[in-house]
Amino acid sequence: MIGFIGAMQVETEGIIKMMTDTKAETYAGIEYTTGKLLGKDIVVATCGVGKVNAAVCAQCMIFAYKPEVIINTGVAGSLSNALNIGDIALGCCSIQTDMDTSPVGDPLGLISGLNLIELPCDAATVEKLEKAAKTLGIQYQIGKISTGDQFVNSNERKKFIQDNFGCIACEMESGSIAHVCLMNGVKFAVIRSISDKADNSSHMDYGEFVKIAADNSIRMVKAFVEEA
Numbered sequence: 001m002i003g004f005i006g007a008m009q010v011e012t013e014g015i016i017k018m019m020t021d022t023k024a025e026t027y028a029g030i031e032y033t034t035g036k037l038l039g040k041d042i043v044v045a046t047c048g049v050g051k052v053n054a055a056v057c058a059q060c061m062i063f064a065y066k067p068e069v070i071i072n073t074g075v076a077g078s079l080s081n082a083l084n085i086g087d088i089a090l091g092c093c094s095i096q097t098d099m100d101t102s103p104v105g106d107p108l109g110l111i112s113g114l115n116l117i118e119l120p121c122d123a124a125t126v127e128k129l130e131k132a133a134k135t136l137g138i139q140y141q142i143g144k145i146s147t148g149d150q151f152v153n154s155n156e157r158k159k160f161i162q163d164n165f166g167c168i169a170c171e172m173e174s175g176s177i178a179h180v181c182l183m184n185g186v187k188f189a190v191i192r193s194i195s196d197k198a199d200n201s202s203h204m205d206y207g208e209f210v211k212i213a214a215d216n217s218i219r220m221v222k223a224f225v226e227e228a
């Protein structure tokens, strides 16, 4: 079973529409749709925006469906000159860039318990995702993905994340899904398509391009499952 989590309906409904033999169940107010995509067993959930929603969703998915891998899919702001609207950011790891216990001596972004800043993606899954991007002929970059409980909408915050963490894209869920997956020994990866540049006008671009970007991440899901 492969698990897919998106924050918003626009990021998941295109996957659910392609599925057959579907069945829906609800845990903690989140709907999980199981079924087949291109003959493979998958489960898809729309978790809601932000780290806590994403963490609850990932933990329920692991308890209820025991996926061997969870892939977070959806849109992101670009922090890289190589990533324009509609391009794909593939995570090598996710970082919770709003985590900060530096006043008591820790490095920025350190996750207590795991004792990690960079929460790694499964290398073999990233390799398959890269192959899917190549097959689609879509522009992509592999790098660190920033997660935080804020929509990045200023050049200052963008620069802070770039300078301190070297991330290529920013969003609000993958770092907490990665965290839950690591705690449970489940493989994790993240696909994000660019909806905006995470700058002072990101809210305007986001409104215009979120659907195009979300559709590209769904194309990646299909191409990945085809090869899986």
Ligand code: ADE
Residues within 6 Å of the ligand: 075, 076, 077, 150, 151, 152, 153, 170, 171, 172, 195, 196, 197, 198, 199, 202, 206
């Ligand atoms: N998702 C899409 N664009 C984003 C941004 N600029 N900040 C956080 N999450 C996002």
